[in-house]
Amino acid sequence: MSPSTLYRAAPDGGSFAEFHAAAAHRSLTEIIPAAPADGAAAFGFALAWLKAGDAGGLVVISSPQVVAAELGAAYAPGLMQFGIDLGRLVWVRTRSQKDALWCTEQALRTPHATAFCVVTPTAKPLSLVATRRLLLAGETHATRCVLLRLDQAGASAAWTRLSVAAAPSQGAGRELGAPRFAVRLTRNRAGPTGQSWLLEWNAYALRIAERALDGAVAGATADRSADPRQRRAV
């Protein structure tokens, strides 16, 4: 794969808005960081994904405690600036991955709730059956689930899988701009895969906006294609 294909739209050129309209309400979505260092970006994009398709119910985030060492603990002032309503957020810190998945399944059985589970690398990888359980629970109760896969994401029953990398923001001068993400659709049970988008999170309007790709962006991030995870995902 040549570096420039990373951020080039797929031949059919599907826009993100169309994809999002179709995929936002599917019951199981997986977000994976494009590289290990993109964990925070993937976490942010997963929150944005949750928020953009939000129906107003409870949001249950379950994460094993080990995540805090890698990514840090979620920070309330930052979450608020990101557009997250803390009054509707329940955070569950679990000792094991098993407990986190159990919480997620319980949350999916609650009407109008949205579940978010962080999956960390464990000795026994997350099985296809485990993801299918979540999918079934979500589809039966018309609830949504987002999995943030920090492990080696293998076979999964998820509808869509998005690979997220951080992307340089656009601010005035040397200032930082709104959070931007380079997102690739690596799995789609309901359509074509392979599209890449440069997306910006508008926390004020609670909307994910697509930005035009330009050469500078692709050039700056080109070296990441050497990462084995990236090659596998493609």
Place this chain on the structure above:
Amino acid sequence: MDAQAEAGGLCVGMALADARAMSPHAQMLEADEAADAALLDHIAAWCEQFSPCVVLDAPNGVFLDIAGCAHLFGGEAALLDAALQRLKAQGFCVRGAIAPNPGAAWALARFGQSPIVNREALSQALAGLPIAALRLTPESETLLKRLGLQRIGQVAEAPRAPFAARAGQHAMRRLDCVMGRAREALSPHRPPPPVFTLRRLLEPIVTLDAILTVVADLCGDLCARLDETGDGVRLLRLHLFGLDRKTRSVELGLSHPERAPATLLRLWRERLAMAAENFDADGGFEAIRLDAIEIEQIVLRHANLAPQASRDRQAEARLIDALSTRLGAQSVGCLMPYEVHAPERAAAWAPAFSVCVVPAAPPQDSVMRRPLTLFARAQPVEVLAETPDGPPLRFRWRRVLHDVARAEGPERIAPNWLRAPRARARDYYRVEDREGRRFWLYREGFYGEGEPPRWFVHGLFA
């Protein structure tokens, strides 16, 4: 003092020299008051299987308020019999009595003949008892004895004013308490629950399934009681009384008042399954009591007719209870922001649904001033800066070199002079590297201050 010593003519209160003279082979032991008190405490805990209101009466007594409990045992006589038999079986020398007030029960248990006395027969039963049964101070007791008053009957109907003047107000009060003319306040071993249910078991049970069957019954009874007042329970405690005289207690908290037996049973099943290994009951359990400790009114709300847009608060509360029961209440919470400058203290963990966060609008330009995640301990980094007090140009974190493309700062956060007077001021920078990863870095201290400043990564932006 044991039965053999008593047969030898020894009695409580005897001088040691006299006792030695009477039975030279008797073995003398120093009284261990702390151990006695601990044992009495243990007995009081054990007695909770008969009534939740148990009052310690040091050094050697226990009061049980059995109002509303006797029918569970088949009457007062059966209750007293069961309690005394079990204590005797454990090797205690024990006497007991049931009376309309604690003072009379104290007197009858120590000096009386008939163990159970009702209100009508009370004064007659007390009349023959010695003055000592009134629990008087030693001075009043000696005084009354000197006056020739040996029996309660002699003072019971004495003129109040002269009696009080001679024997003292305390004696007057004790007399009134015993006769049921005044109420005596008892301070229980543990505060009694407002509502409780209890089951005594004919055969001791061991298995979790058997315990759950009994708990199902208890939940049904408890909810029926709560139903009368329209209340729900927020905090429950289950006491399992083992044959080995140890009592195991398990608590269950709920996020909202609940009165559905099925829901309670489901949570108990989860809770007990986790606690089962701690029970370790060799002989099984002979009694189980369920206390409702915190009770709240259940406020019924109208169903929302537009359910698509609403939240199902009841289902959410059930979810929180299920999660807290399995994982522990400290694992389930929400994030609470505070208006504090120190970044570490600007956020805290709070129990789920306990806070009402005023939603603050995100900034209009969507640029984040605070990171999405914060490290519990800021992580040191090596930094190359253009000028000593300028933003970083390049830094190494987790062995990876990051070239800074954008940086904003400094935002100076001074230490709290009261909490951390020795801490150094921090200059925070929001930094983005060439790949678009965003960090919250800070420099602690200034150049030319003696100790060189150090750089840290404190949080990550999305």
